[in-house]
Amino acid sequence: MRPMADRLRPAALSDVIGQDHLLGPEGPLGAMLASGQLSSLILWGPPGVGKTTIARLLADATDLTFVQISAIFTGVADLKKVFEAARIRRTNGQGTLLFVDEIHRFNKAQQDGFLPYMEDGTILLVGATTENPSFELNSAVLSRSQVMVLERLTLASLELLAQRAEREAKHKLPLDGSARDALLEMADGDGRALLNLMEQVFSWPDTGKLTTEALTKRLTRRAAQYDKSGDAHYNLISALHKSVRGSDPDAALYWFARMLEGGEDPRFLARRITRMAVEDIGLADPQAQAHCVSAWETYERLGSPEGELALAQAVTYLALAPKSNSVYVAYKAARASAKKTGSEPPPKHILNAPTSMMKEQGYGAGYAYDHDAEDGFSGQNYFPDGMKRGVFYHPAERGFERELKKRLDFFVKLRAKRGES
Template identity: 50%
Template sequence: MTLFDPPAPLPERLRPRTVAEVVGQSHLLGPGRPLTRLLQSGRLGSLILWGPPGVGKTTLARLIAAEVGAHFIPLSAVSAGVKDVREAVTEAERLRGRGQRTILFLDEIHRFNKAQQDALLPHVESGLLTLIGATTENPSFEVNPALRSRARTLVLEALTQEEVRSLLDRALTDPRGLPGVTASDEALDLLARLAEGDARRALGTLEVAATLTNPVTPEAVTEAFGRHLPAMDKNGEDFYNLISALHKSVRGSHVDASLYWLARMLEGGADAHYVARRIVRMASEDIGLADPQALRLCIAARDAMEFLGSPEGELALAQAVVYLALAPKSNSVYVAWKKVRKAVQEGETLPVPVHLRNAPTSLMRAQGYGQGYAYYFDDPEGSFAQNYLPDGVSLDLYEPTGEGWEARVAERWRKLQAAHGEGQE
């Protein structure tokens, strides 16, 4: 080995050589578990391995191929295309003539577009290729239904702190690992916690920390790890789960949880301007007329974010989130708007009543536009008595809640309904 032929990274050197060496995923690999039964039966079909980074998706795919004696073709959807799939098909056809099956491993399968995924279909369906796709994204959203129906999805879980710790211990004792390196229990415990279930990151950080000091200390782990950024895929399910958690915490009036999820998003690299837009939406959807000032404050927070940028503008978003969480809640306008949109989409397109029509020209006035309209300030009773909806249309949309400002106007709303002859039995 020379300077120009460096050793493989520690995670690669410690990659399990047998299924027995795999740490974690006991729900798939334990006695009687799904993957164990598949391997024992020898009737392996196509699989999609879905799970977070660093939990062994690639390792499992390699071990599965070895267990069933299949030829293994690894591709990454980041760099591969239809041409690479065709080459894999050609190789699989050649090997099938010798009686050998082929497993095509497609890492980050969610990066393949619809056309690229469709190119796999006939070869997976015919059995020429046994596909094992790996993805960190929810296959329900990212993998074509036709391909998904031909593969079994197995969900991999993040490793526990105890499982990560066992891998770190292995790295210090296995000849393939870091011979001669020691580490304090505090350092290993810290690294197991910071890794958040990602074995690859834990081992890579340990290798870097070992170059800083031996024995490895907590300070070396912190330096090697760098800034701790909460895990979040900015375009995937994690991102939308965090948005959902933030929205539901605000709706549930839980201030601390609202701040926590906001921080998780912003520290994880979410677009603060997008977050600001979602906060404005919350002000309309869940606070509404219970506190009409909420929308103004959230618009101001969005403007402050635009003006200041990150990180200064994030404080304005935090202020808005706390205000929304503390505010009285009303979704009455939100519910009314959904009802009326459905009514408009599903109902007839009826003409505007003649007395409500605009009459800017003499021709329109001659046709009766605007005639019979009772102007409220001239004739309040007549104004209430006239019809404001198309003929034959009856709607019951808005129902004020008993919270905040809306509670104060609820009585006025009931009087207006009575005056318009609505809400009557």
């Protein structure tokens, strides 16, 4: 018997579940079909949300011949045959919708090979990818296509799919309410995964309704979608970073845990949380950076899983620490100023004069030794002669920087006082 996922493949675009934002009357694909003008497309979304099904149904709706290839198994010679067959069809008045699964796996030269056939109308390209097209596809291909973002299926959409499967199977899932919810969550937004799980449940001997505990003993939760070099990697580290910056320890721990569950290298996380301490906390809490480095060192000594707790402690500490990017902003401003002023030399009074010739040139002349000055502060100029004094660092009124601001204000007053005398 054909697998349930194949038997339940929608026969019309209106049967596709969970992508109304694209296929509805106000959606971009719905509008294209209504106008009879379908352009080349890139369907971007996670597995099991209907990319292949939509491409096939688009071909049916536009009377195009549907041809499917996979970038994993298709070489240059195969592509030439596909293009030649499409050219022959075109001369006979028949168009071709070429569906390329995993299109991001084609290299730049292979992607460039599609361009002339897209431009002359030999093919209408529909590519499917789970990776961010802006990173993985050539700009030339993207400029000739519209990117459609498919969403992972919500629990509500998965429930609709489950009901459809029950009607096809002619009986209900033998699960109580909480177990049914657990099954939907196991699918993790993947419709194909849900149907495969349901097919397993339907095959079990009838022993009455199962509880969540009984279900989870028989089924293994689907592994979370996570590619350490792909989109999920960057999306989740962004979520972790922004949760820390937003002072939400619970959300920060959640995203930290999600990355670990996905198989992320804890050393990568250790580097990133140390970066968070430097960029987003800075001198508002000078201990934050040391805390992260200590947690990193603890992980290196203990390894997994014990060392990961030290990193979790660092994440929690950072989320609750006062935040300041004042030094980060000051550093960028100082770099910009340094680039602008080029090769301006330091003022001669703060240069050392180890030779008599340098002394004759005025090196070190007039230098005021700050320890001998009142309040240990001379107020001398340390910027290049003729350069307007730069003011880069503006401490935040948070955490330890409150104290630093008091010190800075004190020196500003003393500098003004020295200038008047």
